[in-house]
Amino acid sequence: MVRLKQPLHVINERYGDPAWGLRRLHLLMEKQRNRGQDGAGIATVKFDMPPGEPFMRRLRTTKRNPVERIFDAACADLDQMNLKPLNADTEVELKARCEFLGEAYLGHLRYGTHSGRGVTNCHPLIRKDNTASRNLAIAGNFNMTNSIQLFEQLVEYGLNPVGDSDTQVILERLGYFLDLEHRQLRNSMGPGSFLGLEGRELAHAISQDLDLVRILQRASDGWDGGYLFGGILGNGDMFVCRDPAGIRPGFWIETDDAIAIASERPPLSTVFNLSPEDVHPIPPGHVVVVKRNGQITIDRFTEPLPERQCAFERIYFSRGNDPDIYEERKKLGCNLARRVLDLIDWKVGSAVFSFVPNTAETAYLGLVQEAQRLVRRKQIDQVWQHVQDGTAKREELESLQMDLVRSERVAHKDQKLRTFITHDDARRDLVMHIYDIVRDIVTPEDTLVMIDDSIVRGTTLRESIITILGRLNPKRIIIVSSAPPICYPDCYGIDMSHLNRFVAFQAAVALLEEAGESSLLDEIEADCAAQADRPPSQMTNHVARLYDRFSQQEIENKIAELVRPEDSPWEGRLDVVYQDLEGLKDAMPGYQGHWYFDGDYPTPGGLKVLNTAYLNWRRGVDARAY
Numbered sequence: 001m002v003r004l005k006q007p008l009h010v011i012n013e014r015y016g017d018p019a020w021g022l023r024r025l026h027l028l029m030e031k032q033r034n035r036g037q038d039g040a041g042i043a044t045v046k047f048d049m050p051p052g053e054p055f056m057r058r059l060r061t062t063k064r065n066p067v068e069r070i071f072d073a074a075c076a077d078l079d080q081m082n083l084k085p086l087n088a089d090t091e092v093e094l095k096a097r098c099e100f101l102g103e104a105y106l107g108h109l110r111y112g113t114h115s116g117r118g119v120t121n122c123h124p125l126i127r128k129d130n131t132a133s134r135n136l137a138i139a140g141n142f143n144m145t146n147s148i149q150l151f152e153q154l155v156e157y158g159l160n161p162v163g164d165s166d167t168q169v170i171l172e173r174l175g176y177f178l179d180l181e182h183r184q185l186r187n188s189m190g191p192g193s194f195l196g197l198e199g200r201e202l203a204h205a206i207s208q209d210l211d212l213v214r215i216l217q218r219a220s221d222g223w224d225g226g227y228l229f230g231g232i233l234g235n236g237d238m239f240v241c242r243d244p245a246g247i248r249p250g251f252w253i254e255t256d257d258a259i260a261i262a263s264e265r266p267p268l269s270t271v272f273n274l275s276p277e278d279v280h281p282i283p284p285g286h287v288v289v290v291k292r293n294g295q296i297t298i299d300r301f302t303e304p305l306p307e308r309q310c311a312f313e314r315i316y317f318s319r320g321n322d323p324d325i326y327e328e329r330k331k332l333g334c335n336l337a338r339r340v341l342d343l344i345d346w347k348v349g350s351a352v353f354s355f356v357p358n359t360a361e362t363a364y365l366g367l368v369q370e371a372q373r374l375v376r377r378k379q380i381d382q383v384w385q386h387v388q389d390g391t392a393k394r395e396e397l398e399s400l401q402m403d404l405v406r407s408e409r410v411a412h413k414d415q416k417l418r419t420f421i422t423h424d425d426a427r428r429d430l431v432m433h434i435y436d437i438v439r440d441i442v443t444p445e446d447t448l449v450m451i452d453d454s455i456v457r458g459t460t461l462r463e464s465i466i467t468i469l470g471r472l473n474p475k476r477i478i479i480v481s482s483a484p485p486i487c488y489p490d491c492y493g494i495d496m497s498h499l500n501r502f503v504a505f506q507a508a509v510a511l512l513e514e515a516g517e518s519s520l521l522d523e524i525e526a527d528c529a530a531q532a533d534r535p536p537s538q539m540t541n542h543v544a545r546l547y548d549r550f551s552q553q554e555i556e557n558k559i560a561e562l563v564r565p566e567d568s569p570w571e572g573r574l575d576v577v578y579q580d581l582e583g584l585k586d587a588m589p590g591y592q593g594h595w596y597f598d599g600d601y602p603t604p605g606g607l608k609v610l611n612t613a614y615l616n617w618r619r620g621v622d623a624r625a626y
Contacts, residue, residue, distance in 0.1 A: 001230050001261040002028070002105045003238055003290050008094065009086035011257065018086060018094060018101060019078050021258060024271055025105040026071045028260070031267035033067065034319055035141070036109035039122040040066035042074060043137040045232050046095045046102035047292070053096050056135050056234045060122040067109070074100040106232050108139035125167055127175045132234035133207040136178060138171050140229020141248050141263060145491050145536075145605025145626050150222065166225070174231065177219045178210075185209055207235040212289045216241055216301040223302070224536070224605035226310065226492025228263060228282070236292035245305040245602040246284030247492045247593055249313060253279050259290055266321045276323055308593035308602035311584060312494055315483045316454050320362050331587035332482040333366030333451060336579060341371055343478060343575060344447050348375055349403055351447040352474075354410035356435065356465060360453045363482035364407075367451055372405045379403060410442065410450070411435045411468070435468050448474040454483040455576070456496065458503030461563040470570025479563075481578045484597040485555060487547055489625055491609040496596065497625040499543070499613045507558035508546050520545065525618045528611045536604035543614050544599050552580060 004011060004021045012018040022044070029040065041060035049055040061069050078098045086094065095101050108123035123139035144150060147166035154161045154172050161172045185206045189195045197205055216239070226247030230240035240261045242250045252261045253268050262268050265279045282288055287301045314325050315332065344351045348371065355364035386392035413435055442448055448469060455461065461479060469477055485504035490496045499505050512518060527542040547555075560576040581597055595601045599610065605626070613625035 001025075001107070001232075001238065001240060003259045004103045004257065005255075005259065005294055006257050007088060008091040008101070008103070009088060012086045014257065018091070019075060019098075021103070021105060022071075022074060022100060024258065024260065025107045026067070027271045028262050028267050029067050029070075029107045029109060031270060031319070032109060032262065032264060034317065035263060036111035037066075038062060039110035039119065040070050040108065041110070041122040041124050041139065042070055042100065042105060042107045043124040043126065043139070043232060044074075044100045044102040044106075045104040045137075045234060045236055045238075047104075047236050048092065049095065050092065054099075055132055056126070056137065056232075057099050057102075058124060058126050058137065059100065060119050060124075062110070062119050062122060104232050104236055104238055106137055106139055106230060106238075111141075121165070123167065125171045127171055129234075131182075131203060133203070133210060133237070134175075134178060134182060135234030136171065136175055136231055138167070138174065138229055138231040140167070140227060141493050142166065142170075142225055142227030142229055142243070143491055143493050143495060143626075144169070144223060144225035144227070145603065145609055146222070146224045147626070153222070170219075170229070173219045174215065177215045178233075180218070181210055181215050182206055207237075207292070210235075210237060212237060212239045213287060213297075213299045213301055216287050220302045224603045226602075230261060237290070239287050239289045240282065241287035241301060242282045242284055243492075244285035244302045245308045245593070247308060247310050247602060249309070249318070250282040251279050252282055252288050254296065259296060261288060264318055264322065266319050305602065308595075309591045310492065310494070310593040311588050311591040312454070312483065312490070312594070312596060314588065314591060316359070317494060320359065326362055328588050328591075329362035329453075329482065330366030330369075332579060332583070333363035333368075334370035335366075335583035335587055336363075336451070336480055336482065336577065337367050337370035337374055339577060340367065340449055340478065340480060341374060343577065344449070346375065346378065347447075348405045350445055351406060351449055352410065352442050353405060353407045353449045353451075355451045356411045356413075357452070358413055360451050360482065363453060364451045367449075367480070368405055368407045375403060375405060408441050409438065410448065410472070411437050411465075434464060437468055437472060439472060442472040442474050444473050444475060446474050447476040447478060448472065449478045449480060451480040451482060453481075454486070455479070455481040455503065455559070455563075455578070456486045457501050458506075458559060458563040462565050466563060466574065467565050467568045467570070470568050470572070473570065474572055476573040476575070478575045478577060479560075481576070483579055484581050484584055484594075485552070485559075485578045486596050488543065488596050488599045489606075489609050489613045490596045491606060491626050492602075495624075497609060497613055498617075498622070499610075500617045503559050503562055504555055505546075506562055507555045508550060510562070511550050511554060511558050512546065515549075517549070520549070521618070524614065528614050532611060532615065536606075536608040539604070539607040539611055541599045541601075541607060541610060543610055547599075552578060 002021050002025045008018045011020050039062035043058045046055050106124050110122050124137040127136040129135050144166040147169050150169045189197050189205050190202050227243045228248040228250040232238045251265045268279045269276050285300050285302050285304050286298050288298050290296045318325055320326055353368050355361050486502050487504050524542045531539050556576045560574050564574050601607050609625045
C-alpha cells in the first residue's frame with residue numbers, strides 16, 4: 001500500500017513524474033513476487049474528483065507475468081500523453097485522463113492455495129456504492145479458520161452475501177459495519193440532530209468522522225485466523241490491520257512524501273532508500289489508519305493473544321535479504337552441521353556439500369561454515385594432542401590441514417522452465433528437467449550432502465531431485481532439511497490443510513502399520529469424532545499421539561524410503577535429516593509460531609482444523625479442512 005502525502009503537482013516537481021507513487025507500488029510488488037505468482041491486482045483512489053468522474057479504479061489479471069501486465073496497462077495512458085505543466089488546478093484534469101493515477105494505491109500478489117485461480121479470486125476485492133466513503137477495496141494475506149461461521153453471522157444480520165471465501169466474508173463484514181458507522185453518524189449529525197446537517201455537507205462531515213478503528217473492533221469480533229490485510233475507502237481513508245497473535249508479518253514506513261506498508265521489511269527499505277531500522281513492524285492486534293487529511297494513528301483493535309509469529313514464513317516464504325532472516329537461515333544450517341558430520345564420520349574429504357533449491361543457499365552457507373569450524377576445531381585438538389605426546393610430525397600436520405569441507409554448486413535451476421502445467425504426467429516430465437547438474441565434481445566414492453529449506457510433501461524429491469542427483473552416481477546422498485518435519489496442518493496463510501499429503505505423516509502411519517499398531521489410528525479417529533461438535537476452545541490434539549510413538553530419526557529413516565523413486569537406476573544409500581525443534585528455536589528465538597511442527601496452535605480454530613483434517617483423511621474426504 002502506498003499513500004502519497006503530497007499533491008501530485010508537488011510530487012511531479014520533486015521527482016519529474018506524477019506517477020511516482022504508482023511506480024513505488026510497482027517496485028514493491030516486483031520485490032515481493034516471492035509472495036505470489038498466480039495473479040496480481042491493484043486499486044487506485046483519486047482525491048477530490050468532481051461529481052461524475054471515477055474516483056476508485058481496479059485492475060486484476062491471472063495471466064502470465066501478471067505484475068508486468070498490470071503496470072503496463074496502468075501506465076499506458078500516462079506514458080502516451082504529453083503532460084502539461086502540473087499545478088493544483090490541472091492535476092484533477094490529469095487524474096481524469098489517466099485511469100490509475102491517484103493518491104492512494106493498494107496492490108496484491110495472489111498465491112492460490114485452495115480456491116479457484118480465476119481473476120475473480122484476485123485481490124483487491126471491491127464493494128461499490130454511490131457514496132464515496134461507502135466504497136471499500138481490500139486485499140491481504142490471510143486465512144480465517146471459521147469463515148463458515150462468519151458467513152452464517154452475515155446471514156443472521158439479514159444480509160444476502162455472495163460467495164463464502166474468507167476474503168469475501170471479511171469484505172461483507174467490514175461493509176456491514178461501515179454502513180452501521182454511517183447510520184450512527186447520520187443520526188448524530190443529520191436532520192433532527194443538534195447539528196442538523198444535510199446533503200453534501202452531511203456526507204462530508206460523516207466522511208471526516210468515520211472511525212475505522214471502531215469499525216475494525218466491531219467487525220473483528222469472532223475472527224479466528226492469521227491475517228494482514230488493508231483497505232482503502234473511496235473517500236481516501238486507508239487502513240492495514242494485523243492479527244492479534246502476530247502470525248502474519250507487516251511493516252510500515254513514513255517519509256516526507258509517502259506512507260507505505262508491505263508484508264516484508266526489505267522491499268520498503270530498498271524502494272524508499274531507508275535503513276532497516278526506519279521500517280517499523282505493525283504491532284500484533286493493531287491497525288494502522290491514515291485518514292484522508294493525512295493523520296496517521298496506530299491503535300489496538302482487538303484483544304491481544306500470546307505472540308506467535310510464523311516461523312515457516314521466515315524459513316521458506318520471505319525474501320532472504322532481510323538482515324534478521326538471513327542470520328536466522330544461516331543459523332538453521334549451522335545447527336545441522338554436527339549431526340551431518342557424525343553421519344559421514346567426519347570424512348569431509350569424501351563428501352560434497354551443496355544445496356537445492358536456490359532459496360536454501362543461506363542455510364547451506366551456515367552449514368558449510370559451521371562444518372568447517374568444527375572440523376578445524378577437531379584438527380586443532382588432534383594437533384595439540386600430538387604436541388603434548390611429543391609425537392607431532394610435519395607430514396601428519398600437513399595431512400590434517402588438507403582436510404577441508406568440499407562445497408560445490410551441484411544443481412542449477414533452469415529459470416526458463418516453469419512447472420505451471422497441471423497435467424500430472426506432463427508436470428512430472430517437466431520437473432525432471434527443471435535442474436541442470438554439474439557432472440564430474442562428485443565421484444562414485446563421494447557422499448553428496450544436499451540441504452533444502454524444507455521437505456513438506458516429498459513429491460519433488462521423489463519425482464525429480466533424487467533421480468537427477470542419482471545421475472552423478474555418488475556412493476550416498478544425504479538430503480538435509482533446514483526446517484523440522486511438517487506434521488500438522490497450517491491454516492493461517494501458508495495453506496497446508498491435508499494431513500495425508502505430508503510425508504512425515506505418511507511415514508508415521510507406515511511405521512505404525514509395520515509395528516502392527518494400526519488400532520491407534522482407529523482410537524484417534526474415535527476421539528476426534530467425539531469432540532467434532534465441541535467449541536474449538538475445548539478440543540484436544542489427539543493426532544499428537546501418532547507422532548509421540550516414534551522418534552524423529554525413525555520418521556526420517558522411513559521418509560528416506562518413501563521419497564526414493566522406484567524407477568531410479570541409482571542404487572546408493574539415501575538418508576534424510578531434518579532440523580529438530582530445539583535447533584529451530586535456537587535459530588529463531590523471537591518466532592514461537594511453529595504449530596505445523598509441534599501441533600501447538602496459536603488460536604482455537606487451529607485445533608478444529610487439525611481435528612477435521614484427520615477425520616477427512618480417515619473417511620477418504622479430499623477436502624480442505626476449513
